[in-house]
Amino acid sequence: MNRMKQRDECKDATITIRVASEKKEKIRKKAAKKKKSTSEYVADAAMAGLESRRSKDRRKMIQLVENQEILNDVFHMMMELEVPYELQNRIKDLAEGEKKLWQC
């Protein structure tokens, strides 16, 4: 377990980014405030951003699944009730639109 932890923390790669001088100074000050090196601060901020996006993706995906179930119920109702032709078409358009959201 300790060996695995050490392998994770082993810094054997470099990322170089170009920024304007003012931005560099701002990042350096923010890092100093957090008592971190600039590299540490930038790496941590990037990972946190990724996590936050993942969490947003999950919330979006849960909503997509729940929306799908609502649409399923609507289609069931369409089969049981007499629905005007125009409304049927609009619901099918909605279903097509939802389908595009699922494209990976």
Next chain:
Amino acid sequence: MAMLMIMRRGNYTNEDAVENVIRYVTRTRKNETRKDELITWGGYGIGWYGGDPELAIEQFKYVQDVYGINSRGGKRIFHEVLGIKDTEFALMWNDYGIVYQIAMDCAQKYYAMGHQVVFAIHHTLKDIPEANKGLHIHFVVNAVNFRQGNKWHTSIRQSDSRQEEFKQNMRSEITKRVEEPLEFLDPLQEPLLYPVL
């Protein structure tokens, strides 16, 4: 009575497991020869109304990608089959509509636990080796829970409990068909059905 079987033939860990199994149960494989066995299919948490299972396959994979299935590995789907005896189907007046309702009730159980599910009703009339015989319902469950991201786990006890619930669903659907017409009968109007003792 009806039996719920866990399908363990495949390990379902490879990348194309989702597509392979969904296409198998919906009888939409390339060069499909057993299309006549499919009665109908549906699901929860997936779009079934398009007719083809492309969307359902996409939706299973989307959920798995969001939760990082490629780095986690393990099973991608869970596959169970509810077998219904001929004598039981006869009690349902040989009505596939009732079987469809039973499939919906059972599939709802997986969805309530947070797992997308595709179900397919098959009736195998030919004698095909290694095929599930007679009337049966396939449940293909996304191993990744869309709400929490955790993987599907089931013990023998949970599987037995699910079998009992599914049998209860069957009894309920059959009983509904008997009880509903009786609710509308007025004993004064239908004296023959309610003989005076």
